[in-house]
């Protein structure tokens with residue numbers, strides 16, 4: 001069925017691992033634990049131990065899809081997921097100055113089990129942050145953060161160059177590269193305290209577009225991927 005099945009097979013050999021960004025690409029394989037990264041590369045802030053890359057992938061100036069496979073390690077029956085963007089190349093390692101601009105505010109992923117699991121999550125239209133001001137040709141880095149049940153976070157990134165929406169250089173978003181596996185659930189995370197004691201600002205009045213578009217379950221079946229997993 002999907003190219004994801006192939007990825008499942010490719011990476012099944014090192015199932016001690018965490019997030020694979022399947023769209024629009026990733027910096028490279030950081031599903032690695034060795035003497036340099038004894039706890040595993042993906043725990044390294046900000047991009048899971050891989051430096052800024054030059055083989056950038058194209059992404060629309062108006063925002064676009066981000067898809068990833070979150071279940072490459074045990075301990076993620078529940079995980080908090082967040083997607084951020086950092087602009088430019090003037091920061092450390094010729095990457096962004098910081099990665100603090102949120103695109104997908106934290107959402108809880110409910111995985112099918114606490115062991116490693118297959119499956120894909122896709123946000124089909126991740127919006128640019130409100131204050132973003134990007135032009136065709138600008139460079140940026142998208143960061144996917146997966147916070148595990150014990151509180152520590154895994155990082156994976158992809159370096160992008162902005163292109164005009166519809167530019168053929170941008171990989172097409174399809175049901176094959178952007179879907180939610182049916183065995184994932186999602187939960188919203190919100191605070192009970194609604195007023196900041198210092199500013200007096202009431203959080204009840206803060207409307208968040210991303211929250212209103214969240215649905216409770218994924219859509220498209222991944223029978224083949226799930227079947228493959230059962231064989232491994």
Ligand SMILES: *[C@@H]1O[C@H](CO)[C@@H](O)[C@H](O)[C@H]1NC(C)=O
Pocket residue numbers: 024025026027028029053055056057158
């Ligand atoms: C960039 O190159 C690395 C190393 O070959 C590869 O693993 C990665 O998938 C590439 N990234 C993109 C976005 O093409």
Ligand SMILES: *[C@@H]1O[C@H](CO)[C@@H](O)[C@H](O)[C@H]1NC(C)=O
Pocket residue numbers: 032034035036037
């Ligand atoms: C561990 O893996 C990383 C990524 O491939 C590599 O840069 C590093 O040199 C490796 N360390 C050792 C001790 O092999």
Ligand SMILES: *[C@@H]1O[C@H](CO)[C@@H](O)[C@H](O)[C@H]1NC(C)=O
Pocket residue numbers: 133135
């Ligand atoms: C947006 O970026 C352009 C080009 O870099 C710049 O000329 C313009 O002043 C910026 N606008 C805002 C509101 O920052």
Ligand SMILES: *[C@@H]1O[C@H](CO)[C@@H](O)[C@H](O)[C@H]1NC(C)=O
Pocket residue numbers: 121122123124178179180186213214215216217218219
């Ligand atoms: C996957 O689920 C998330 C969270 O509910 C949602 O925002 C997203 O639109 C879904 N993706 C697809 C392709 O339906």
